[in-house]
Amino acid sequence: METIKNSCGRILPKYIEGYGEVKPFIGAFETIPDEEKEIQVKCGYGKPGENKFVGTIKEALLKSGIKNGMTISFHHHLREGDEVVNMAITAIRELGIKDLKIAPSALFETHKMILESLKDGTIKYIEGSMNGAIGRATSEGKLSGVAVLRSHGGRVRSIRQGDLKIDIAIIAAPTADIYGNANGLYGKNACGPLAYSHADSLYAKKVIIVTDNLVKYPAIPVSISQINVDFVVVVDSIGDHNKIVSGTTSIQSNPISEKIAKFSTDIIEHSGYFKDGFSIQAGAGGISLSVVKTVGELMEKKGIKAAWANGGTTAILVDLFKRGLIEKLSTCQAFDLVSVQSLKEDPMHLETNIDFYANPFNKGCLCNLLDVVILGATEVDVNYNVNVNTHSDGYLLHGIGGHQDTAACAKLTIITVPIARKTNPIIIDDVTTITTPGECIDVVVTEVGVAINPKRKDLIENLSKTDIPLFTIEQLRDKAKELAGRGYVKPKTTDRVIGVIEWRDGTVIDVVHQVDLN
Amino acid sequence: METIKNSCGRILPKYIEGYGEVKPFIGAFETIPDEEKEIQVKCGYGKPGENKFVGTIKEALLKSGIKNGMTISFHHHLREGDEVVNMAITAIRELGIKDLKIAPSALFETHKMILESLKDGTIKYIEGSMNGAIGRATSEGKLSGVAVLRSHGGRVRSIRQGDLKIDIAIIAAPTADIYGNANGLYGKNACGPLAYSHADSLYAKKVIIVTDNLVKYPAIPVSISQINVDFVVVVDSIGDHNKIVSGTTSIQSNPISEKIAKFSTDIIEHSGYFKDGFSIQAGAGGISLSVVKTVGELMEKKGIKAAWANGGTTAILVDLFKRGLIEKLSTCQAFDLVSVQSLKEDPMHLETNIDFYANPFNKGCLCNLLDVVILGATEVDVNYNVNVNTHSDGYLLHGIGGHQDTAACAKLTIITVPIARKTNPIIIDDVTTITTPGECIDVVVTEVGVAINPKRKDLIENLSKTDIPLFTIEQLRDKAKELAGRGYVKPKTTDRVIGVIEWRDGTVIDVVHQVDLN
Structure with a gap:
């Protein structure tokens, strides 16, 4: 099988039966469409x-x-x-x-x-x-x-x-x-x-x-x-x-979530983006939702209003909107019935389609204007690559959602994760599957501490002045191993590709192999 | 110059410089698109x-x-x-x-x-x-x-x-x-x-x-x-x-308009379409608007509600809507500021784009569902062909608007015209320019009386039982000549085509020639 390496270092087949020729990922904004390409209806x-x-x-x-x-x-x-x-x-x-x-x-x-x-x-x-x-x-x-x-x-x-x-x-x-x-x-x-x-x-x-x-x-x-x-x-x-409403769309209240929410909120506060008229989005994960709640409390305390928030909308966002802390809401997906009700009755709550929200190849999607996004992960690696698709056992259990879209576009992309889940370290050397490349990630927040992508010197400077516990990503990896009680164990897979993970521009950022049950 | 005759009998050049090949009109719904044709964006x-x-x-x-x-x-x-x-x-x-x-x-x-x-x-x-x-x-x-x-x-x-x-x-x-x-x-x-x-x-x-x-x-x-x-x-x-707001978008109150409005309303009432849940549209002409007003009065009197009305929306329609006589309003164009205000504040007042409203080549436009439309004309002929583009002096002074779209689709298309304007007879043998073919027109209403397209036997039967003064279109033509004091005088034009009148499907229904000033 002929292979090709993409810019994240993943070795991919050049051709996948039933998928076709693989265009390798070359960078978050490097593949530029032919603007003259004609869309056909x-x-x-x-x-x-x-x-x-x-x-x-x-x-x-x-x-x-x-x-x-x-x-x-x-x-x-x-x-x-x-x-x-x-x-x-x-x-x-x-x-x-x-x-x-x-x-x-x-x-x-x-x-x-x-x-x-x-x-x-x-x-x-x-x-x-x-x-x-x-x-x-x-x-x-x-x-x-x-x-x-x-x-x-x-x-x-x-x-x-x-x-x-x-x-x-x-x-x-x-x-x-x-x-x-x-x-x-x-x-x-x-x-x-x-x-x-x-x-x-x-x-x-x-x-x-x-x-x-x-x-x-x-x-x-x-x-x-x-x-x-x-x-x-x-x-x-x-x-x-x-x-x-499901597990991934309801708030989590536990010491780990609360700590992560606290750190994330501190980061947002001191990032340079927390000012009147900022914009924010949070993923569906329980921790992300906790962050929205604590950011809301901070907004109220500091008298700062967001111009807009985008959802995956939940009652938490609607509450901030109704209280005037967020001026306008835009919603592509309702995560609860409170959000549905608000979309029905509030004129400044906008239903947006996905082309408008996140398509990288139109004249400008909403994500392009996003200041802050808070996202989850199943794994993060020392190159800041994020996995949201597979678990550490190799099973493909989640979709990408808006992860790539918002991470690529937002001025401040925060990944919130517990440093370990049971005996799985979450900050590891190399994620099982790359969903979103490290170049799009600015900050990784765990309950133990925070790592800032070294390319974000501005953030390192701003956040060094605070009491947020900053570490290198390698330090977090070591702590993860320590807390999980073991290092990352690469899952056993066969050679067969069962899933293609496309980057939002249509290039391939990774593939998923069949798990080896033998 | 090679010519071709369309199904309305108009002789057209086969090719017009700057326009291209002329596809002749062959009937209101005869030209069917290639559904597989690809639209390109x-x-x-x-x-x-x-x-x-x-x-x-x-x-x-x-x-x-x-x-x-x-x-x-x-x-x-x-x-x-x-x-x-x-x-x-x-x-x-x-x-x-x-x-x-x-x-x-x-x-x-x-x-x-x-x-x-x-x-x-x-x-x-x-x-x-x-x-x-x-x-x-x-x-x-x-x-x-x-x-x-x-x-x-x-x-x-x-x-x-x-x-x-x-x-x-x-x-x-x-x-x-x-x-x-x-x-x-x-x-x-x-x-x-x-x-x-x-x-x-x-x-x-x-x-x-x-x-x-x-x-x-x-x-x-x-x-x-x-x-x-x-x-x-x-x-x-x-x-x-x-x-x-302009001349063509405000109501006319004069004996002629009132008479036409009265006849039109009687026709609607006895047409078979006037029942709970019907739909209605009126053109921008002053007479059409008068009809809407009198139809509204009838609806109130008879306890009949329209499911929806489409506009070119005016304060008159908004008033009926606010009073609950029309359940939903759809608007592609606001003819006054009352309509703008309603569109802003009334959730059941819908902004519709023109594709939605009237495009014949999509999977279904609103016009297709229209029951009753009341439209104006500059001239009508004995074949029920309608002109809205040129005056009898040959000058091209008006657009087509939604005339073709609504006339073609509505179950009941009523043309309201004064029988003469100054010394111009309006019901004539052959209109100066055909905008909308007679096959789309059901009833012509003048202040003198009403002509029903002979193909609408059902309407003739329903309306014969009323005291609406019914005439043949030829009788109306004769009355028009009598009241104008002269017959129709074909304007002098040169051979040069200055305007192409397309039917809504892209075929050519007529052309307009340069007026001859010599």
Whole structure:
């Protein structure tokens, strides 16, 4: 097998069956698009008197011309409460369609019925995040083709640029009208934005809306537009929006989190970015959320207001917004129902689609203007490379989310991690998988102390004057080993590539190998 | 010159210099797009730390790479109050750029300074509506190239399909932020939607926002998105939004209008479409507005509610909406400041872009669902063909607006006209210019009486039972001649085509010849 080394030092196959030629990662902003490259959209046609109503998902799939080998996309706004992926895959299996590529923005534990479809050949490829069971199965080689993981921004980039061509987009819609306008703000399963599906609706050949709340025309607001929708299917239930809240989206209260939150807040305060009109985003991890809470307390104490915050929005952000500490909120994903409610009722709370939020190849995404982001990790290494995809046992269990997008763009990127998890050291010599390269990371915060990327001399200078316990990353690595009681043990894997980790620009930053169960 | 006859019987050149090959109109819904046709968009690129701010329009034009022969587009939401077209053309003349095609959604009397640019070779082609002075000059041969007129929907279709390729879109924005997000809801010159520019922003190679109200990021709502904007220019004033209201957008109270409104309302009531949940749109003409008012009174009296109305929105529609007689309002253009205010404060008042509203070549525009539309005309002929572009003296003085789009799609299309204007009969044998073909017109209402298109046997049956004075269209023609005191006199024109009237699907329904001043 011919290989190539990317600029993070990862050895990659030059060609991956089912993925194609590997363009190696060459730096966070080094791959520049051909601005003249033409994005292609089908025009479609609809005239008066035509009806988009279709009785069942199966019928809609047939009318969409479903065939073996097609690519079908989904969104994950309902997270663990989504039922539409399962309904669609069931219909597809009944139709006997094989070798599909599915392109969900993310899959969850609730979609584990899909495992049967990996076995029987219904699904051959997955391009999208895989949380839990499906990632586990993929890691063990149960997906016959290869999985491709992209950041939120990278997914939209790949759709707009034609790397990911979607044949049929199936969009779970908490509210829709007869002509396909849809939103996530109303209905028994209101989930907030329909941001993940926005690009799918624009660029997929056929678009199917699946709703459990059909309202009079026109459904307002128009998150998904009728001009892009082919069929509308009404079902009893698209799932259960109460399950939007999950472990990764709720605050953690324990001594480790509190310490990390305290250090992070001190860093933000003295970073030079903490001033009126700053902007902030926090990932979904419990620690990140704790940081938002303590930063909010600091803002109130110091009389500092943020111009805007972006989410993955939670009740914590909404609370700061309602109290006037954040002037405007922008939301691509609601992590709880308080956020959904605010998006519905607050005019200065903006639903943003993912192109707007994070696509590196448009005329400017929101991430480009972000001051501070607080993110999590499964591992961090001495080159500040961050892993969020695999665990130290080699299993691919998480998606990239907005990690790459925000880390690359924000002026201050803070990674918050416990220094060890059980017997796993978290700051190590070399991460199992590189999700985000060290060049994008400014500060690593653990409960034991903080390491600042040496390239950020300004931050080192500002933070040296404080009582934040600063260490080199190598010192943190040593402490991690000490606390875990053992060093990092590289997981045993086979030669087979089961997952490709793309950088947001479409180059490959790493690959994931099948775990070796022998 | 080789000619070809379209299905309305118009003899057209097969080829028009500066326009190209003429595709003849073959019927309102006969030209079907290739659904697989690919629409092309440039991807663009913007990264952190880059700034979109530019000091002047001239500098923004230079940075956009302005060159001789390019196509520059504008919107007309500010109508007679727009200053941005004039500022841009002034800058372009100072740069010495020649042979431009300008593609405004419409030009008004306030843009008459442009006449100098026709003379000095700055502007060679106009693709867009021309109201008043510029239409007059074009009719007299003062535009060296040809003008192309399209309906609102046809304009977006032509942009999406690549018939009209825009190099630089210049967008007057009542509110914008540093990254190019813009809307028309806030600011000293709030004009309502920015619907006309939406397609321009998506498909133009370069996009320049010109604003007089820069707000903190992000400007909410996002009518024009940062992801499509290259440059932001701040000026003292983009114009005067008080001049949005004009002669064609205010109600007329006179015996003729009142009679026409009464007949029209009776027709709607007995048409079969007047029931709970119906939808309605009215054109900008004074008579149309009078009809809306009387229909509103009828709705109140009969306890009938409309599900939605679309505008060109005026205070009259907003009043019905606020009183609950119309459940939802959708607006592509605000005809007064009451409408702007409502769009800002009423959640069930939707800003719709023109693709959504009227493009015939997408998966379904709003017009397709319209029940009743009330429209005006400059002339109507015995084949029910309607002219809204030229006057009987042959001068091209008005745009098409949404006339074709709504007439083609609505279940009931009512044309309201006085039977004569001064000594001009309005119902005639053959209209000077065909804008909308007779096949799209259901009823013609004059103050003298009403003619129903014979193909609408259902309407004839329903309305025969009422006391509405029904005539054949030929009878109305005769009455028109009698009241005008003379028959229709065909204007003297030369052989030169100065204007192409496209049907919304891109075929040519008619051409306009230069008036013969000899």
